Amino acid sequence: MAYAEKLLTKCNSLPHIKQLQAHLITTGLFKSYFSRSKLLDFCATSSAGSLSYATFIFNHIPHPATNDWNAIIRGLAQSRQPLDAVTCYVSMRRARCTPDALTCSFTLKACARALARIEALQFHGEIVKFGVGADVLLQTTLLDAYAKCGDLNCASVMFEEMTSRDIASWNAMIAGMAQGNRPNEALEFFKRMRENGLSPNEVTVLGALSACSQLGAFKEGEKIYDYIRDQKLDDNVNVCNAVIDMFGKCGFVNKAFEVFSGMKCRKTLITWNTMVMAYAMHGDGVKALELFKLLERDGLGPDSVSYLAALCACNHAGLVDEGLKLFESMEESGVDKNVKHYGSVVDLLGRAGRLEQAYKIIASMPTYPDVVLWQTLLGACKTYGNVEMAEKASRKLVEMGSRSCGDFVLLSNLYASHGRWNDVGRVREAMKNRAVKKIPGFSYTEVGGVIYKFINGDQSHPNWRDIYQKLDEIRFRISECGYVPETNNVLHDIGHEDKENVLGYHSEKLAVAFALISTSAEVPISVNKNLRICGDCHTAIKLISKIYKREIIVRDRTRFHKFKNGSCTCRDYW
């Protein structure tokens, strides 16, 4: 019997599969569940097979068994329309066929891929109903499905209720937290796992490193890297890629490059892209472009992510013509442009004041431009005081139902700077009517191996009075050097003095003040912000770096700012 199975692994095209199918039918083996569902499964999931042909065979089976259904559901779960697997499951139940643990496993995978939280929840019920709830593998699949669908609370409950957990369960929890923007908790689970006597494997460290990257947690990241080398996990490309990314995002491009050039395993395109992006984030456009050119020599062609990283590098280094050339060369390289490439080039042109050209590029897009594109153009209009173009962009934003505070602020500021007070009032009215939402800004900083989080105007830190006192001192000292708060970054119906206060307690300022009072003078201060740094904080921190003789590194949403002796590596271009 086993020979049919062996033949199956030798099939590498649909005609082969059909031949084997014919053979099974003529010898009567097709009636045996085993050979038949093996064939179905192979046909539905391997690259040699075809899902539609598998479905065709399946439809001719008079009374499909659980295994036959499983093969089709598995194939559908891996297809472009994963939710078809759920539909198939419904048919299976209607045909009164009983699901087993594998049926549930495949359908849950489908839910996770489709981000279908409600369906995942319903399958949780099915799992209990069919008595397979005690299966550890299935529990992990379920936990992972909840996490991928964004329901991290359900995922945690699942995890805590598990009576036995193996390394994959921990890995799913750590990766889930890291990917769900809860990096602190990811690291907590990582710590707990080790306290429970388990040794992290290559999958574990990927999740933990990703959490460190998000937090800019350099010390923790370096400890994990030591462990990786100790356990020889660095013969895995994915692990190397994650280490490079971690060092890059923690502000140590040189360390990232050391790892990149010292890799013992073969680099993939992702490795190259990660390194190009790291240079881009640090504003080192020349090195980024050098690497971008070298990547082709490694036998790899740049893909859309490579181009995005290179464009980003041009943006952060102010290389306008290089960027434009790169953008135009995409077509002949056969790499499709997506909305992010357009965004990058519009940003590039917008900063250089080439607003008409930027507008033309948006207009030439084959797909609809998104909100971010118009916001980028609007921002450039503000910088160059172009009211007509700003109105065009804002009109588009309003049409698209924008609710972002920044759009309204920009337009309002532009009107204000031209003394068009009626229009300012109109924009404010529109803001009220639309319940504009504002993403809260927060910053992280690490002191003594502990990561502290600050929210704008935060008073939750035990030493908040000391921090605010330090900020008062800072404000006094930088004012002596000519600092004037840039209150036009704030749009509220409040007095001038209050505006200064809102700005004065931005999360990045709180983090810097806290670091100043709690670290020694030799260590550079490192701060990590979720949004882009505001112009006022940028000016203030430049002065702080000079007066307090401290190097301050701020990573914002898009890049690194290294402040030293009164200037920043972004050269005020970001």
Add this chain to the structure above:
DNA sequence: ATAGGGTTAG
């Protein structure tokens, strides 16, 4: 009746 399923970087 036999086996198969979970965690993975830009």
